[in-house]
Amino acid sequence: MTVKKCLFPVAGLGTRFLPVTKEIAKEMLPLVNRPIISYGVEEALASGCEDIVMITGRTKRSIENYFDRSFELEDILRKRGKLELYYKMIHISEMAEILYIRQREPLGLGHAVLCGETVCKDDYFGVILPDDVFIDDVPVLSQLISVHERLGGSVVALEHVKPKDISRYGIAAGDETEPGIFRLTDMVEKPKIQDAPSEYAIMGRYVLSPKIFPLLHTQQAGAGGEIQLTDAIRELMKTEPVWGVVYKGRRFDCGTQKGWLRANIQLALEDDELRDVVLEIVNGNK
Numbered sequence: 001m002t003v004k005k006c007l008f009p010v011a012g013l014g015t016r017f018l019p020v021t022k023e024i025a026k027e028m029l030p031l032v033n034r035p036i037i038s039y040g041v042e043e044a045l046a047s048g049c050e051d052i053v054m055i056t057g058r059t060k061r062s063i064e065n066y067f068d069r070s071f072e073l074e075d076i077l078r079k080r081g082k083l084e085l086y087y088k089m090i091h092i093s094e095m096a097e098i099l100y101i102r103q104r105e106p107l108g109l110g111h112a113v114l115c116g117e118t119v120c121k122d123d124y125f126g127v128i129l130p131d132d133v134f135i136d137d138v139p140v141l142s143q144l145i146s147v148h149e150r151l152g153g154s155v156v157a158l159e160h161v162k163p164k165d166i167s168r169y170g171i172a173a174g175d176e177t178e179p180g181i182f183r184l185t186d187m188v189e190k191p192k193i194q195d196a197p198s199e200y201a202i203m204g205r206y207v208l209s210p211k212i213f214p215l216l217h218t219q220q221a222g223a224g225g226e227i228q229l230t231d232a233i234r235e236l237m238k239t240e241p242v243w244g245v246v247y248k249g250r251r252f253d254c255g256t257q258k259g260w261l262r263a264n265i266q267l268a269l270e271d272d273e274l275r276d277v278v279l280e281i282v283n284g285n286k
């Protein structure tokens with residue numbers, strides 16, 4: 001019943017970060033002192049996943065390079081006696097087994113998940129959208145996996161959002177069977193506020209049944225002309241339970257410039273070595 005594989009769809013174009021994302025992977029932008037993607041990978045590993053499957057695109061080579069060995073750099077660091085950095089670099093390349101699959105065209109999140117079918121078709125698997133960075137004591141993916149282990153079925157992370165933000169997210173509704181856990185009955189991608197079935201938005205963490213794949217195969221393009229994961233999960237609800245879990249923890253939306261900036265400032269303020277720099281700027285001191 002447990003979840004050992006985690007899929008990372010990272011083939012999106014990142015248009016909200018253009019022009020920087022013309023050539024640079026959004027997931028490689030720094031969040032304080034390491035790339036955004038590393039937070040998601042650490043969360044997956046801390047949640048008990050052993051295999052990481054990245055669905056990548058043309059401009060995402062740097063992700064592969066980041067998690068690979070860099071013999072030249074390691075050699076220089078070792079020869080210069082920078083052993084702490086040397087071991088840090090080795091650790092990054094050894095932290096996970098990562099498989100890369102190319103999504104040839106960015107046809108949507110649902111299509112990106114479908115690209116992982118050959119690897120994930122035999123069991124329930126996790127999905128992490130690394131733009132959503134969660135900082136918490138209990139990793140959010142593991143909160144979802146616990147519900148899957150206890151109740152079976154698929155699970156998505158939910159957050160109560162303000163009405164003005166509803167049209168930015170997939171919105172889910174259902175019956176609250178225990179505090180913070182909903183058996184979902186409906187799900188709509190980016191609805192208008194008047195069409196939204198609730199104020200609970202799906203955030204970038206899922207545990208999905210392999211039965212999602214046949215449903216994704218037959219899915220027509222939905223909102224934004226993309227193959228939507230939300231539409232396939234709504235179909236899945238007809239045959240097996242899909243739970244919504246109001247996660248515990250803090251979320252930073254690093255998929256937008258403002259969210260990414262806010263996350264950097266907040267986490268820098270919480271860092272003993274960086275806090276003073278931020279405070280000096282904010283207070284207008286040099």
Ligand code: UTP
Nearest residue numbers: 009010011012013014015016106107108109112
């Ligand atoms: P987003 O909706 O954030 O799209 O995708 P995006 O392309 O990353 O960014 P914007 O909106 O253009 O600025 C949600 C997740 O789905 C992945 C993205 O990489 C992101 O992790 N995705 C999206 C794919 O892997 N393939 C796609 O075709 C679309």
